[in-house]
Amino acid sequence: MEQNKENNQKHTSSKEVVAFLKTPKGKAVLFFGIYILLFLVLGIVSRMSGTNGTIGSNIKVNPYSYSMNSILNKNFQFQYQYQIDGVGTTFTGEHLDEKALFHDGVTNYYQNDTLFMRNQDGLWIKSDNPYVFPSFLDPSVIENLISLSTYISKTELASGEEEINFQITTTTLVRQLDSIDVDLDDPVNTIQLKTDSSGEVVQIVYDLTSYATYHGRSSQQFLLTLSYSNFGEIENIEDPA
DSSP states (O other): OHHHHHHHHHHHHHHHHHHHHTSHHHHHHHHHHHHHHHHHHHHHHHHHHTTTTEETTTEEOOSOOOBOHHHHTTEEEEEEEEEETTEEEEEEEEEETTEEEEEOSSOEEEEETTEEEEEETTEEEEEOOOSSSGGGGOHHHHHHHHHHSEEEEEEEOTTSOEEEEEEEOHHHHHHHHSOOOOOOOOOOEEEEEEEOTTSBEEEEEEEOHHHHHHTTSOSSOEEEEEEEESTTOOOOOOOOO
8 A cells, every 4th residue: 555655646747747847937937947958068078178178089179270291292382481580591492301402592592301401503512401400490390389379260261271379488499309308488380371272281480589599590570381292293303413
């Protein structure tokens, strides 16, 4: 008897709950209950994502995407523009594998990996690397620096091109590029990637004023713009005679 009475009470309670949920007040309670449950689920997912922009170990949720494959293939035409305290220097040339042939408007240069030569009165002679801070031209170094940078913003252009902006401290650059452990209270440097409509990086714009000031290479402004074109079209670069 007691068992039947208890079952009847449970059945009656269930019917009362169902009846209550059909009322306007019951529907409101049900709505807020579902809302709170959804909020809790989102909170759990957010905690799983951590601070590195991933959920679990595979799914990336970065607000930007780009590809440097065309640059990493090392077959392109290039233009590297320096603006150092108002003085401009532009290097224009072709790059294939570890070789490059380029000029600054006055002198012709040849590069084979770490070997640099310049043409002097028709003769090719060994020379120093003419680039200022050549590490910033190395695609593998660029990718590493971006991974250590802070994402700031992205601009999507009507043409399908994008501009992606990052910031990186001189402290980080000195540690990574100069292998010196420092703790500087300095303005940040900026890196901007410009991609074409397919997502390939075609230009990299650096403002390295803080880093250059630290090294004594600039007192006002240090800008470096790397522009790439004609990917995969360079067939051969001959060694100079």
